[in-house]
Amino acid sequence: MASVVAALSLEQETHLLKLLPEPAQLHLLYxxxxxxxxMHTLRxxxxxxxxxxxxxxxxxxxxxxxxxxxxxxxxxxxxxFAFEINHQEVTHFPVLDDSxxxxxxxxxxxxxxxxxxxxCLKLYxxxxxICVESWDIMYHQGCWREPEYLDVELYRVGSAxxxxxxxxxxxxxxxxxxxxFKPACRSLNRVRVLLMGPPGSGKxxxxxxxxxxxxxxxxxxxxxxxxxxxxxxxxxxxxxxxERGGKPTALTLCDVLALGDGERTGLTxxxxxxxxxxxxxxxxxxxxxxxxxxxxxxxRPVPSINDQIHCAVFVLNACxxxxxxxxxxxxxxTLQAEIADLDIPQVVLLTHVDQVCHAIQEDVKFVYSSxxxxxxxxxxxxxxxxxxxxxxxxxNYSSELSLSCNxxxxxxxxxxxxxxxxxxTYEENHPPTTxxxxxxxxxxxxxxxPSNLLIFD
Ligand SMILES: Nc1nc2c(ncn2[C@@H]2O[C@H](COP(=O)(O)OP(=O)(O)OP(=O)(O)O)[C@@H](O)[C@H]2O)c(=O)[nH]1
Ligand SMILES: [Mg+2]
Numbered sequence: 030m031a032s033v034v035a036a037l038s039l040e041q042e043t044h045l046l047k048l049l050p051e052p053a054q055l056h057l058l059y060x061x062x063x064x065x066x067x068m069h070t071l072r073x074x075x076x077x078x079x080x081x082x083x084x085x086x087x088x089x090x091x092x093x094x095x096x097x098x099x100x101x102x103x104x105x106x107x108x109x110f111a112f113e114i115n116h117q118e119v120t121h122f123p124v125l126d127d128s129x130x131x132x133x134x135x136x137x138x139x140x141x142x143x144x145x146x147x148x149c150l151k152l153y154x155x156x157x158x159i160c161v162e163s164w165d166i167m168y169h170q171g172c173w174r175e176p177e178y179l180d181v182e183l184y185r186v187g188s189a190x191x192x193x194x195x196x197x198x199x200x201x202x203x204x205x206x207x208x209x210f211k212p213a214c215r216s217l218n219r220v221r222v223l224l225m226g227p228p229g230s231g232k233x234x235x236x237x238x239x240x241x242x243x244x245x246x247x248x249x250x251x252x253x254x255x256x257x258x259x260x261x262x263x264x265x266x267x268x269x270x271x272e273r274g275g276k277p278t279a280l281t282l283c284d285v286l287a288l289g290d291g292e293r294t295g296l297t298x299x300x301x302x303x304x305x306x307x308x309x310x311x312x313x314x315x316x317x318x319x320x321x322x323x324x325x326x327x328x329r330p331v332p333s334i335n336d337q338i339h340c341a342v343f344v345l346n347a348c349x350x351x352x353x354x355x356x357x358x359x360x361x362x363t364l365q366a367e368i369a370d371l372d373i374p375q376v377v378l379l380t381h382v383d384q385v386c387h388a389i390q391e392d393v394k395f396v397y398s399s400x401x402x403x404x405x406x407x408x409x410x411x412x413x414x415x416x417x418x419x420x421x422x423x424x425n426y427s428s429e430l431s432l433s434c435n436x437x438x439x440x441x442x443x444x445x446x447x448x449x450x451x452x453x454t455y456e457e458n459h460p461p462t463t464x465x466x467x468x469x470x471x472x473x474x475x476x477x478x479p480s481n482l483l484i485f486d
Contacts, residue, residue: 036060036086036180042417043407044119045082048112049096049186051400054418055082059183061159068142068154071183080186083144083152085161088177091115093163095146096186111149122149152181193442195394200434203441204242208271210279210448214455218335221266221281222447223304224378225296225364226344227357228260228287231380234425235344236267236282239444242437244273247426262286264304264313280444283338286315288364290356293317301364305341305373307332339451341368341375343413347385347405347422353412362414374450377409377420378443389424393435396422421446 037045037055046053058081059074075081084094091113098108111122143153151162163176193199212220224232233250241248265284268277285304289295296315303309303321310327321328329336343361345353368375379402386402388395396402402422410417421443424436 036182037084037092037184040116040411041092041114043411044114045094045112046407047404048110048119048121050108051188053080054187055184056187057182058185059181061181062179066159066181067157068152068159071152071159071181072142072144074183082184082186083150084182084184085150085152085163085178086180086182087163088179091163093150095144095150109146111146122147191397191442193394193397193438195435195438197434200438200441203438203445207243207269207278207280207441207444207448212279212339212455213452216334217339217451217455219268219277219279219281220339220448220451221283221335221337222340222342222451223283223285223338224342224344225285225288225301226378227289227346227349228295230287230344230346231378231423231425232287232344233261233284234427235378235380235423235440236284238423238425238436238440239269239280239282240267241426241432242440243269243271243278245432247430247432260287262315264309264311264315266311280448288357288360289317290354290360298360298363298367302367305338305368305371307336307338338373339455340447341373342378342447343375344378344380345409345412346381347379347402347409348381350379350405350408350412353408358412361412365414372454374454375413375415375419376447376450377413377415379406379409379420379422380425382422383424393424393433393439396439 042055046055059071061071064070080099081097082094083097084092086092092115093111093113095111096109097106099106113120113122143151145151149163153160153162159181161176161178161181194202210220212218224235226232237248237250240250261284263286267282267284269280269282270277283304285301286296288301294317297317297320299320300309300315304313308329309321310325310329313321313325313327319325323330341364343365365375382396382402382405383390383393385405386395386399389399389402406420406422407417409420423439423443425440426432426436
């Protein structure tokens with residue numbers, strides 16, 4: 030299923046998710062062009078229980094579909110609706126809204142091998158293939174000519190709420206998890222994670238917060254501050270230790286100069302890629318007029334896999350995400366596309382979540398049930414060009430003097446997802462070589478373990 034790519038664009042998905050009664054995620058179950066345009070195959074993908082979205086992509090560019098809150102043949106699905114999406118907006122046709130004549134006759138959603146959304150949309154079998162009837166054809170032309178479609182997709186609607194273990198024990202196991210983590214790919218000695226984002230987004234604070242969680246008290250370090258062009262100017266890597274003076278974990282968090290609005294200010298694309306590919310020396314002082322090149326002091330001409338970055342993290346401020354400038358959006362998307370070409374996993378860390386919603390300010394355990402934050406997470410995904418499931422909300426320690434269990438859990442959970450993304454990618458892309466294995470032999474116990482990570486969702 031992983032190789033099946035949804036035709037639904039991020040923008041269309043965002044429109045559609047807003048129509049659903051609660052925060053949700055879409056999981057692609059069926060795609061006609063991949064699984065065959067066969068009604069039986071489509072219907073076999075509906076589970077007994079669940080909520081579903083059917084989408085038809087027409088040759089004309091129109092996208093139409095319907096939502097079912099029940100998969101069985103019950104005639105009354107009060108929550109069902111049909112919809113139409115175009116670039117700018119989505120039109121919603123609820124089941125019992127008399128003012129929208131197209132949808133007044135919502136009847137059985139699934140019967141006689143058909144999937145029907147009242148008079149709006151009907152999928153049925155003809156000549157062993159899926160046929161689609163849509164209201165436009167009926168209304169405008171007054172005859173039953175089938176519109177031509179490009180594809181049909183079925184999605185399961187899942188809850189967007191990720192369950193986290195909000196207990197002291199949960200925090201303990203997440204913490205232990207990080208302490209005992211070893212990369213599944215034997216070539217990696219450590220996991221180097223690069224934090225990139227605009228000034229003040231919370232890159233340095235995240236490093237400080239993760240270190241605070243591990244040390245068991247809020248650290249007050251000098252590298253956090255505000256400056257319009259970025260407070261931190263150098264490449265600085267921080268090994269995360271299991272406790273004060275303790276052994277380093279396998280995680281290194283790397284801080285760099287902030288991204289600017291476009292190529293003229295802040296971290297340039299050239300310099301970001303030089304860091305990611307491992308050419309930039311530790312402590313490099315970024316200067317936009319002097320891009321990193323072979324003559325740069327300390328330049329690594331042949332970086333090893335352990336000099337490279339293994340996960341790129343875009344750090345964005347939830348309070349500012351809705352007003353992201355076009356220049357910053359372009360910078361983020363260009364970086365995202367370049368990094369994707371390098372087969373390096375990427376995630377978005379959405380910070381300052383305590384400042385967007387009162388409930389979260391009271392207790393961060395409300396992050397996944399807050400509709401306000403859900404919108405910001407969708408926007409963050411859209412801005413960078415990644416799916417919303419890659420957005421990890423966190424609250425950094427900023428003004429508090431003592432730790433809070435749930436804030437720790439959210440921070441550790443973000444670290445957990447980052448490490449998981451690295452293991453998922455590098456296990457596949459970098460099978461161990463004899464040379465890598467002989468460089469630093471990992472323990473036998475590690476080789477027998479399928480994964481170092483706990484799965485919570
Ligand atoms: N309330 C709140 N404040 C935060 C959070 N993250 C960071 N801050 C505050 O935001 C300000 C900037 O944080 P930094 O961590 O220095 O931001 P940065 O991305 O490293 O910024 P530069 O080094 O300038 O690029 C500081 O005053 C932090 O205390 C958060 O999650 N919640
Ligand atoms: Mg900083």
